[in-house]
Amino acid sequence: MTVPAEAARRRIVDLFLSSEERLLQRWTQLSGASSDELRDLYQALHAALSGEEADFADARGLLAELSRGRVRQGHTPSDTARLVFSLKEALYEVVEADGGPDALRGFVWFSRLVDDLGLYTFETYTSARERIIFDQTEQLLELSTPVVKLWEGIVAVPLVGTLDSARAQVVMEKLLQTLVDTGSEQAVIDITGVPAVDTQVAQHLLKTVVAARLMGAECVISGIRPQIAHTIVTLGIEFGDIVTKASLADALAYALGRSGVEITRGAPTRVAVRAERA
Amino acid sequence: MERVPILKLGDILIVSIQVDLDDQSVLALQEDLADTVVSSGARGVIIDITAVEIVDSFIGRMFSTIAAMTRMLDAETVVVGMRPAVAITLVELGLSLGGVRTALNLEKGVAMLQHVRGTAG
Numbered sequence: 001m002t003v004p005a006e007a008a009r010r011r012i013v014d015l016f017l018s019s020e021e022r023l024l025q026r027w028t029q030l031s032g033a034s035s036d037e038l039r040d041l042y043q044a045l046h047a048a049l050s051g052e053e054a055d056f057a058d059a060r061g062l063l064a065e066l067s068r069g070r071v072r073q074g075h076t077p078s079d080t081a082r083l084v085f086s087l088k089e090a091l092y093e094v095v096e097a098d099g100g101p102d103a104l105r106g107f108v109w110f111s112r113l114v115d116d117l118g119l120y121t122f123e124t125y126t127s128a129r130e131r132i133i134f135d136q137t138e139q140l141l142e143l144s145t146p147v148v149k150l151w152e153g154i155v156a157v158p159l160v161g162t163l164d165s166a167r168a169q170v171v172m173e174k175l176l177q178t179l180v181d182t183g184s185e186q187a188v189i190d191i192t193g194v195p196a197v198d199t200q201v202a203q204h205l206l207k208t209v210v211a212a213r214l215m216g217a218e219c220v221i222s223g224i225r226p227q228i229a230h231t232i233v234t235l236g237i238e239f240g241d242i243v244t245k246a247s248l249a250d251a252l253a254y255a256l257g258r259s260g261v262e263i264t265r266g267a268p269t270r271v272a273v274r275a276e277r278a
Numbered sequence: 279m280e281r282v283p284i285l286k287l288g289d290i291l292i293v294s295i296q297v298d299l300d301d302q303s304v305l306a307l308q309e310d311l312a313d314t315v316v317s318s319g320a321r322g323v324i325i326d327i328t329a330v331e332i333v334d335s336f337i338g339r340m341f342s343t344i345a346a347m348t349r350m351l352d353a354e355t356v357v358v359g360m361r362p363a364v365a366i367t368l369v370e371l372g373l374s375l376g377g378v379r380t381a382l383n384l385e386k387g388v389a390m391l392q393h394v395r396g397t398a399g
Contacts, residue, residue, distance in 0.1 A: 176362030183382055211365040216358065216380035216387075 005105070012095070012106025013049050019094050020046070026093060030086035037066060060120055067124040071132065077125045084118040145171050147178040154186040154255045155179065156248070160193030168204035172211060179217045186255040187212055190248045192223030202237045209242050218258060220244070222251035282307045284314050290391060291315065291353075292384075294326040304340045311344060315351045322391035323348050326384055328359030338373040345378045354379060354394050358387035 016023070024042055028035045044059040063084070070080045088111050095103045145167070150156050157175050161167075175187060189205065191197065197205075209219040222245040224232075232239070245251040256263060268276075280303055285292040291314055293307070311323065325341065327333070345355040356379045368375065379394075381387035 172366060173362060176365060179382060180362060183386070185382060185386065207366075207369045210374050211362070211369045214365040214368055214375055214380055215360045215362070216356075216382045 005109070008102045008106035009109050010106075011100065011102040012091075012110045015094055015098060015103055015106075016091060016110070017046060017050060023087075023090050023094060026090035027087055030089055031083040033083050041066070056117070059117065063117060063121050064124040067121045068128045071125055071128045077122055080121050080125055081118045084114060084121055088114050141167065141170060145174050147174055149182065149184070150188065150252055151256060151259075151261070153182075153184045153259050154188065154252070155182060155184045156188040156190055156252075158190045158193065158248075162196070163191075163194055163201045163204060165200070165204070168201070168208070172204070172208045175208060176211060176215060179212060179215060185217050186259055187217055187219045188248065188251045188255060189219060189221050190223040190251070191221065191228070192225070192248070194223075194228075197228050197231060197237075199235055199237060202232065202235075202239075206239070206242070218243075218255075220251045220254055222246070222248045281310070284310060286314075286318055286320065289318075289320050290322040290324060290388065291318065291320045292324045292326065294329070296329045298330070298332060299337055301336055304337060308340065308344060308347065312347055312351065315348055315353050321353050321395060323353050323355045324384065324387045324391070325355065325357045326359050326387075327357060327364070328361070328383075330364065331361065333364045333368060335371050335373060338368055338371065338375065341375055341378045349377075354391055356381050356387040356390055358382070358384050 020042065024035060024038060027038050027042075031038070041059065041062055044062050045056075048056045048059050066083075067080050091110065092107060095107045145157065145159075148156050148158070155175070155178050157171060159171065163171075175189070178184070179187060189208065191205070194201065205221060209221070212219045220243045221239070224244055224246060243254065245254060253263070280297055282293055282295055282297075282299070282303065285294070291311070293311065297303075299307070314320070315323065323344070325344065330337075341355075341357050348355045357375070358381045360380065379390060381390050
């Protein structure tokens with residue numbers, strides 16, 4: 001760095017360090033952030049600039065934390081970036097009051113520094129956002145594939161939402177593993193919550209049923225709504241010898257029958273008797 | 279070449295595959311099994327593949343062959359203990375093991391053979 005630039009730099013750092021209260025007040029006004037946050041940030045910058053070697057690690061750490069916090073509070077990335085950039089405006093007012101050419105030249109250098117920090121917050125902001133989206137996707141995948149036990153030896157998978165290849169694979173693996181773990185010989189796949197069935201979804205369902213059969217379990221597909229039945233027939237999808245039922249209740253009754261459980265109607269309960277009398 | 283032991287339990291033969299089979303062992307097993315079914319007069323065969331982690335199309339076909347072969351000798355074959363990963367692989371390979379009975383575990387396999395014989399005889 002050339003000598004005049006060095007002088008300019010020293011001058012702007014001096015200005016920055018000497019006018020703490022004035023800068024902070026103006027900065028808080030411009031950015032609308034809490035003054036405590038900004039004071040911490042100012043102190044980190046203060047420490048970085050007054051040291052021999054300019055080390056912004058602390059300042060960056062603070063900024064990253066601030067940025068992540070703001071993601072959670074639902075601020076836009078521009079808001080967070082503006083918070084950092086408004087420091088320039090606050091400092092410029094101090095520079096103008098000083099009026100010296102060195103200070104003005106130094107301001108250009110300082111401005112580049114603040115730009116860097118601003119971009120850094122932007123990057124942290126995006127990566128924090130991506131992290132949240134990624135976590136949510138994983139949670140959704142786990143949430144959306146519960147395998148429930150309906151009866152001794154009968155398990156069911158109520159599918160809700162669109163079935164894509166990734167989900168179909170998770171469903172298949174989870175169902176088959178549950179069959180092994182619980183020793184269940186009957187499985188019901190309920191597709192009441194699946195909005196549409198196309199050839200691909202049907203293919204996934206068929207694969208699951210065949211895989212379950214290979215392991216020695218029987219699969220029933222239930223919850224086929226009238227429109228879906230219509231679509232399946234129109235598309236020419238063959239379900240072969242796979243048992244399909246209209247409702248989960250029908251499927252359960254079928255599975256119970258297959259596992260040798262008989263259901264009989266007992267003596268009428270009090271509620272039923274009262275209803276009959278009325 | 280490793281030979282897979284064939285155990286006799288009442289009138290059921292139990293074959294528990296514990297190692298990864300090569301093609302030679304598979305062929306040897308088929309021959310041994312046919313011999314043993316005839317000599318022991320067994321009415322059922324259970325192939326336990328709980329320990330098998332990899333099944334290729336050749337082994338997949340072996341199950342069908344053994345099932346067809348033992349059926350001719352009046353013995354039913356049940357494949358038991360297939361792992362989920364193996365089942366998924368077989369489906370992806372397009373093998374559905376037609377004509378082979380399957381059960382979740384050895385116990386259910388034995389129960390299935392007794393049930394089949396009960397209805398037949």
